[in-house]
Amino acid sequence: MKLLIAFFLLIVLIVFQEQISCFSLNLPASPGYYQDGDFLIGGLFSLRVTSGDITSKFGFKDTISTADIVYADLTKHYQHMLAMVFAVEKINKDPNVLFNMSLGFYLFNVNFIEMKAMESSMALLSGESPPVPNYSCRPEKTDKLVAVIGGISTGISTQISRVLSLYNVPQISYATFDQSLGTRVQLQSPYQFPTHTTALYQGIIQLLLYFTWVWVGLVVPDDMRGELFLRDITEEMTNRGLCVAFAEKVPEFPAKDTVNRGLFMKRFTLTRVIIAFGDTYSLLRFVYNIFCNIPFGNVWITTSDWDITTLPFEQNLGYTYFGGGLSFSVRMDQILGFKDFLGSVQPRKYPHDTFIQDVWSIIFECPYFVQDIDRELSQCEQNGSLSTRPLHLWDMNTSPSSYKVHAAVYAIAQALHEELSLRAERSSLDKGVPWAPLPWKLHPFLQNGQLGRNTDVNKEGSPIEFDIFNYQSLQSGMKAQVKVGEFVFESHSVQHFSLNYKHITWGEHHSQTPVSVCSQSCPLGFRKTPVEGKPFCCFDCLPCPDGEIANETDMDECIKCPEDQYPNKEKNQCLPKIMTFLSHEDTLGAVLVSVAICLSALSAMILGLFIHYRNTPIVRANNRNLSYLLLVSLMLCFFCSLIFIGQPSTVTCVLRQMIFGVAFSIAVSAVLAKTFIVVVAFKAIKPGSTLRMWMVTRLSNAIVCCGSIIQVCICAVWLGTYPPFPDVDMQSEFGQIMFLCNEGSTLAFYCVLGYLGFLASLSLLVAFLARRLPDSFNEAKTITFSMLVFCSVWISFVPAYLSSKGKTMVAVEILSILASSAGLLGCIFLPKCYVILLRSGGLSRQEFFK
Structure with a gap:
């Protein structure tokens, strides 16, 4: 009896000690956005670019909390959170998806700080923020966690996976596909949406060929994703007779700037067309370098991941430097009802949303003041509509990342539906089967869905469609992206490219189509000769030798006229020779x-x-x-x-x-x-x-x-x-x-x-x-x-x-x-x-x- 009492006291002491640890380590921190449900989905998003606190350690009493310096507020990224909220609301309204069970979420803003992403991942597992490693402080939250959506970049996705994979919790990354992500995580790698990189650079090359832009600069993030894109597109460009003028690898912000200023100026002065592959954050340092210099009038070819209309680009400056650019965006089906949902979002409608007040103050440009490095918000217009805000603050169109988040929620819901269906069949035989969610049981269903690990899904027979947009100013003075063409990729041999050239404007620096070549085209009657030490796009022009012509521009070799013909003075055409002999008429x-x-x-x-x-x-x-x-x-x-x-x-x-x-x-x-x-x-x-x-x-x-x-x-x-x-x-x-x-x-x-x-x-x-x-x-x-x-x-x-x-x-x-x-x-x-x-x-x- 005494042993039984001692054992009971020991258990009570351990539980009490765990609760003491949870509360004693619970330092003040930015809370997440929590909505309860029978099943819980975690969400890790990035709303701001900050300095970060890379020296502090979480989970200890002596942690020093320092305010981050905010470099840029990416208000459009708030749409990613709203896409998750919208998807959860629709699923909860449909009783057939989860069998009258509800779906909840727990959302965190990790900015672009990898340590904060790891901390928030542990907060999802412990139920508190800041987290307590290996403690479940709020079982009512942690026991309901079935999956996590998060990771706008490869680095953040990697840190999240290192935590979640220990507990075999499924993670879906909405970042751009990176095939190296699986090699960075030792255990369970995150699920990624299929990539269309092959189709993307094929479309970019078709655009370059359309305008005969043969001398092109490349800007990519300094990571494996940028390295692979650089390798693939360089090889394809070389095969199609295009040259890479330079390749700039941009370190992430706020990492140390390694850009050579003198070389930077020279490259961008001599190169008229530049391809930028990356997202708004990964190329943010590059953007700041651009803004620190005089506009060169370059034409930019980007993807929808790099949004130059967002706030960090400072609307007017953005169109001064990047206006007239062209952007490729994967054509997506519109999320039914999502635009109406965005128009109805207001702070009063979502009082538990811990992020909406801060985002709202920036979007509606409410006055604020800074005190002790903390932003103090004034009262904002609570009944305003996001549909009235300018493009550089908010975009009512669904972004690719928001589309991925919405699809990820439905993928998790579908996996839960199938897993619950199996449980329902077994429960008819065994009434003792618990209904508590088991996250690792969702993996087979997620693997069989549209998501996959480290796979490039450019399948034969499934065309990939891109819309081509042009950054331009509308007559109303509003800055916008106007669709000017499309590209459909079925295979390397079947591609469809169309462009409405008349609708393109080239910004403030060009009144007509820019020319991007290393050397001016050799005129008719001249042939190209390579310049030693330079790419094949750089050449000199030499006149054709006697008896030969060049009837096209930029010919590598002159064509010898047939014996019964001779070249004209310009050496661009063969003329029939005059038949002559010493005649009586001479x-x-x-x-x-x-x-x-x-x-x-x-x-x-x-x-x-x-x-x-x-x-x-x-x-x-x-x-x-x-x-x-x-x-x-x-x-x-x-x-x-x-x-x-x-x-x-x-x-x-x-x-x-x-x-x-x-x-x-x-x-x-x-x-x-x-x-x-x-x-x-x-x-x-x-x-x-x-x-x-x-x-x-x-x-x-x-x-x-x-x-x-x-x-x-x-x-x-x-x-x-x-x-x-x-x-x-x-x-x-x-x-x-x-x-x-x-x-x-x-x-x-x-x-x-x-x-x-x-x-x-x-x-x-x-x-x-x-x-x-x-x-x-x-x-x-x-x-x-x-x-x-x-x-x-x-x-x-x-x-x-x-x-x-x-x-x-x-x-x-x-x-x-x-x-x-x-x-x-x-x-x-x-x-x-x-x-x-x-x-x-x-x-x-x-x-x-x-």
Whole structure:
């Protein structure tokens, strides 16, 4: 009996000691917003950005309570709490959800302080604030706790999970999805809403491509979430030809500022478009850095998590720095009745709400004064409506975070419904099953719902829709976000992007669409060349080389024109080349034709003159048959030049060289024969000479035949091996296609010329040796001079021919033919014509041989 009494006293002492501990450690602190129910959901939200008290320790009597310095009041975050209150009210009004049982909540404001989040988590477990670790001071509260919604950031979610996971209490985070969150918590990781990061950066890239913004800066929070976004979007941007100008990792506020001011100014001055990925709080330090500098007129691409219309951005300054920006927001179904609910919220309607008075004073801009660092609130308008407040103070539209909180409450209610349904089935068999909530039993139901741990839910077949908003000032002067487009992501291969360009305004700094490039676009006719040490979006522009064009801007390589086309002066278009050849309509061709005909006519006249005076001593003394043959061959030489004029064909290409070679060989052979006849004629008059027998016609015929037959053989070999053929030259003359005759065998062509040079040299040598013979009827001097002219013409022909192109080359050959033929005609026959026509009483044959 004594042992039983002692045991009872010990139990009473332990319980009494626990209550003493709870009350002795209960220091004054900011109370939460509590509403009783059969089941209790905890809520941890962030309403302000404060300095925090990171040095104090909770749960001890010597704790020093210091007032936090408030940097920013995020009044719009109060909507997150109201979303939870609204969801609980709707669930409690529906008796079918929890089987006539009610749902309550216990809400705390942890600001953005991780230690305060851990303290509030322990307060949910102990039932008091500040908490007492491992004590349940208010069992009527702690025994009803079934789940907790909270964690607007990864850091806060992590600290909450480290406490709640010890007791296996489900936690749903409404922060942006972070796949690293599961690795930070050793036990039970929080549930997260599915992310759409892949679809988000695909939409951002489509927007960049739409405006051809290829030089873009990135701003992300300095955490794993920002690191993963930076990795993914950088890789995708590179694949799509976009460049990252810089990547700024922003430390959380009020952490130590690590931004290099000089580099910061330089980056934002040179980069026109900047992508900011993060929420209002994680980029708050970055915003303050922006406000401390002169506006650069940057265009900002953000998400709905970063609300530049909120109070910390100071309405007017926010639109000075960020006006004209574009924001991506996941399209959500409107929460039915939530906007009406927000319009009906008033302090008198919710007297137990410990946060509404403070938020109300800021939203309605009630006067207040500061005393001992604590804000003292004056009396505010209690009957005001949130729907009347400006956008920078309050937004009646449902924010993404509020939507997540509302969905989280319903997910917990659905899990409770299913768990209670199972209990109801078992209770029919076992009436002793308790109805007290067991939080860990909700995990299977939550896992089977729309929530999951560390999963990126971009499922095939479930399109993700984004609305694109533009920050702009309405005509009424109210700042707002206007929908200007949408993006639907089904898969990497199926995407739909649309933008109403006319509805976009670019803020105060731009009257038209800004340009964001590292280097200005290379114009038509120029190609890009990379700059060493810089990304591929930075380049220099070089003009296209000859024969190539660039018909688009920013071409990496110039395009070579087809052979039958040529680039214009701007080198941005290929034009068809002009087909040209030495024609009769050309001035040069007409002149050459006229000269050739005139010389041919002159040759014919001289031939007629020689035939008419064939019995005169001067004609008879110079072997009139050879003179006739020479004149006829010269006529052929003049006429053969006409074959060189006109569009080349297979026949003309063959004939022009063959006739030219044979006709000239006959002419030069005839000159050589005449030279030998002169020498033989003067040597044969000496007494006792044995050469008189050679003064016969057969000698001259033999020289002419032998000289011409050899040339005929050379031409025959030329025709039989590699004959001339019509060809085109597309490169020699700019913008022209030259029709010409390809000589075929160059060796054969120069053999023909070389053989003519050999005959001419032989004639020159013989004539030179006979220069001292008597002058009367001696052709040696005229032949010598004619051969000098002939050799000079053809010696100068070779370099002129090789250095000329196109029809100039043809003209050089024609001029050489005409000049050499005219030289023979003029030097040999014009003196004789002078004698025949102007000198009377020509010498007799007897006088010739004296």
